[in-house]
Amino acid sequence: MTERYPVCLYDIGEEQLAKARETVKNNLEKLEEEGLSRGSSTAAEALARITSTTSLQDALAGAIYAQESTMESVDFKKRIFKDMDAAAAPSTILASSTSTIPASVFTEGLQNRFRCLVVHPVNPPLYLTLTELGPAPWTDASVVDRAYEIMESIGQAPIRLKKEVLGFAVNRLQYALLAESWRLVKDGVLSVEDVDKVMSEGLGPRYAFYGPFGVIHLNAAGVRDYCTRYAGGIRRVLDDAGETPTFDEEEVIGELETSLQRSLPVERMGEHSAERAQKLAELAKLKRKLKKD
Incomplete structure (x- = not known):
């Protein structure tokens, strides 16, 4: 209540x-x-x-x-x-x-x-x-x-939080994701649009209901099986990641700006924010319904 x-x-x-x-x-x-x-x-x-x-x-x-x-x-x-x-x-x-x-x-x-x-x-x-x-x-x-x-x-x-850390939980996770997204664009691996698509059409929907640990648990026969099978590959990928971006690299900022201005122009930011709010409202309704069911 x-x-x-x-x-x-x-x-x-x-x-x-x-x-x-x-x-x-x-x-x-x-x-x-x-x-x-x-x-x-x-x-x-x-x-x-x-x-x-x-x-x-x-x-x-x-x-x-x-x-x-x-x-x-x-x-x-x-x-x-x-x-x-x-x-x-x-x-x-x-x-x-x-x-x-x-x-x-x-x-x-x-x-x-x-x-x-x-x-x-x-x-x-x-x-x-x-x-x-x-x-x-x-x-x-x-x-x-x-x-x-x-x-x-x-x-x-x-x-x-069991102890004090800079950035708390949300921003530590968000910034880690942002750093790798930035590197993928900077290194010419993915376009800005495709990085966002990875989240909106792939990882994002999964995380909306289970989070990273729930996802890996469901992607194998439990979390222990996942770690046994994939730990080596995870370490190799993480070892291959580059240095932390400075987030002031002009060539990346320019590429991001050009892409995002096409899909989410700053001149219509109020409209886009309202659209995001409506989509989040619909997601909140769905999650509430699923919890009740």
């Missing part, structure tokens, strides 16, 4: 808060229309539980959990977490939406650093439920447990 929580939005000005409330309203209504609401509340009922304020102290008063979603800047996060730590009760969990900055970098000097961690949703979070929980070395285990429970209670799919 999805829990119902009162929510208070905080920002520095009423204009920003008005935009945030409108975005939340539109998203709640969109999920309702698509049959993808996380709980039994209507969009209007959920919206009625949301308030807003320009006072950080008021926003954190009585809060059990706070999610910081500001700029990806270490210095800024240090400042906002210092303010949050001073304003919130010691029992309030303080979480950051950062996608790459480890919690230890901006929480080390806090009096109550034990209650701080990264809780990173995946973009676009409206349709993708994965949420990475990344504790600092000093984050109390009970804080991670409680944050995990809260994420599950609102319909998210949390994962728990």
Whole structure:
């Protein structure tokens, strides 16, 4: 059963808060229309539980959990977490939406650093439920447990990092794939279009339901059989991979840009983003249906 929580939005000005409330309203209504609401509340009922304020102290008063979603800047996060730590009760969990900055970098000097961690949703979070929980070395285990429970209670799919690593899980996997994709284009092995086709028509659909370990388990008589049969080949392929790209090689960037401008022109980015969102909504509906069946 999805829990119902009162929510208070905080920002520095009423204009920003008005935009945030409108975005939340539109998203709640969109999920309702698509049959993808996380709980039994209507969009209007959920919206009625949301308030807003320009006072950080008021926003954190009585809060059990706070999610910081500001700029990806270490210095800024240090400042906002210092303010949050001073304003919130010691029992309030303080979480950051950062996608790459480890919690230890901006929480080390806090009096109550034990209650701080990264809780990173995946973009676009409206349709993708994965949420990475990344504790600092000093984050109390009970804080991670409680944050995990809260994420599950609102319909998210949390994962728990057992120790702090740069980039967390999503970006470490994403960047490894991006590096090899870049090398295949740079070395003249595949076109940009064919690299994307490998994912959209091959690996991507498989990973949408089982992930890399589930896939290899199903591709043989179990994971042990897969490793026994293919470990040598895997090592040879990985040993053949080139150096990590710098991602500033102009010849590759130019090739990528030329290809992607044909299929996804920047001038129509809003349209393409909306199309991606609709496709993800349909995939989310399918996965929900299959889970029920």
